[in-house]
Amino acid sequence: MTATLDAAPVRLSSRQRVTLLVLLGAQFMLAVDFSILNVALPAIGAGLHFSLEHLQWVATAFALPAAGFTLLFGRIGDLFGRRRLFLTGLALLVAASLLGGFAQNQPTLLTARVLQGFAAAMATPAALSLLTTSFSEGPRRDRALGLNGALLSSGFTTGALLGGVLADVFGWRWAFLLNVPVALIIVCVTPFVVDASRTPQRPRLDLPGAVTVTLGLLLLVFGITQGSVLAVAGAAVLLAAFWFIERRAVSPLAPVRILRRPTVRWGNLGGLVVFAMGSAVVFLGTIYLQEVLGFSALATGLAFAVPGLVAVLAGVLGGRLLGRLGRRLTLVGGLAVQGLAFLGLVALGADRAMYVPLVVLLSIGFFGHIAAIVAYTVTATSGLPDEEQGLATGLSTLTQQVAITVGIPLVSAVAATRSDVLGGIHTAVIVDVAITLVAAFAINHGLRKARI
Known part of the structure; x- marks a missing residue:
């Protein structure tokens, strides 16, 4: 059913504000950590003598455990304690980041990336499930998840900017070391503001x-x-x-009754599409700015700064949109805005004056992108008891990890079918938008049929 706007303002207690700050800070740091090294890859390759064909393993070594173990760790958090798993993940992230920051050879660095992937698989679903269980279902949780969605997107953007600056000014090692003090602060504060989950019965895996x-x-x-x-x-x-x-x-591990829920099924489909197609457009925009228009890496990063700010605004407004429109219309509408805005990229040519229209289109698309992320997170985790929130958030985090892994290779393969770079980008954008709009139509039909 479509939600209605609650007339009462959403107020948080002082403890809830600190809890929100800690958990959102952790999610932001993890998002930054995910993207910061992607920009620094060329510098890492030069520093440790990775060949071009082997450099991809720096990213793949992280992606494999981050996606492969997310669902398992989400359920382990349900059974053995989410706060415990969250703190363990952050502690492992600190150790892995120190190992990577001081790595002197390729095997050490790749080991650090694998450990960082495990840390992300532990901490990300645990942080999200702690967020959903710390705030009861309704306006407070919607607000918290809205801010979470905004910080995820802005974290990816901030990571891209920081990665370039750190690699150029201080060296690539700081892309590893930057999150160490932040993670240590969160580890120290968390036990005082985040409640430990209780297991009602003897856990079985x-x-x-x-x-x-x-x-x-x-x-x-x-x-x-x-x-x-x-x-x-x-x-x-x-x-x-x-x-x-x-x-x-x-x-x-994943009860079929949960996987059959329309909210879980259609919500995660929305998350898969919004993350896969959104990250793909960021990739295409980067190629367009540097390879077609000839802008520097810094100018390219700045082009995503304004959309990043719009994403934060969308996250702040996400809870209100959910209150006015409901989960279905916010999710479907966000996907539609993302797709239609990105469709405008097909009209952009090889003139450098296209920089401003690109920023405008990306900003509009990012607003829809974040609105859809907020709606997908709320949809995929709603209507479930607290003891199954780790599984639900593990599924949604898994969706995110797989989507980011799938999106860029897909559009790259489509773009490669054309001999010219600009033509390949335009073709890939059309495919990207088509997938987004078809998914929006299917999700709208599925959730409407389920009366959501």
Whole structure:
């Protein structure tokens, strides 16, 4: 059902404000950490003598555990304590960042990236589930998740800007070391402001389900990043086995009844599309600015500064949009705004004067992008008891990780079908927008049928 606007203002207690600050600070830091090294990759390659074909492993070493273990750790947080898992993830992130910052060879750096991926798989779903369980379902949670969505997007943008500045001015090692003091502060403050979750009964872990889904996701991410059809096929077999195991397990890792919920199913589809197609457009915009228009890396980063600010505004307003429009219309409307705004990129040519229209179109698209992220997060985690929030947030985080992994390779493959760079970008944008709008139509139909 469509929500109505609550006349009463949403007020948070002092403790809730500090809790929100800590958890959102952690999410922002993790988003920055995800993107900051992508910009610094060339400097890392030069510093540790990575060849061009091997440099991608710096990103892949993070993506494999970050996506492959997210669902498992989300459920572990439900069973053994979300705050404990959150603090463990942040502590591991500190250790891994120090290892990477002082790495003197390729194996050490890749080990640090793998550990950072594990840390993200622990801390990200735990932080999101702590956020949803710290605020009751309704306007307060909507506001918190709206701010979370805004900081995720602004964190990715900030990371891109910081990565370039740090690599150029201070050296690539600071891209690893920057989050160490921030993470340590959060680790010290969290026990005093975030309540520990309680397990009502003796925890049991679905080991067969955990093994099949983790191996399946690892193969899926590997297959996508490496272009291996065999790995993707193996992932499909393992994920199908996981589905059958969950239907019969006494204590399933991901109960089928949750996966069958329309809010979980359609919400996560929305998240998959909004993150995959949004990150793909950021990639295409970067190529357009540098390869077609000839702008520097700094000018390219600044082009995303205004859309980043608009994204923060969209996150702040996200809760109000949900109150006025409801989850379905906010999610579908956000996807539609993202798709239609990005469609305007097809009209941009090779003149440097296109810089301003690009920034305007990206800003409009980012507003819809963040509105959809807020709505997808609320939709995918609503109507569930607190003891299953770790699973729900693990699913939504997994959706995000897989989407970012899938989006860029997809549009890159489409762009490569054209001989000229600008033509390839235009073709890829059309495919990107088509996927976004078709998904919006399907989600609208599915959620309307479910009376949401």
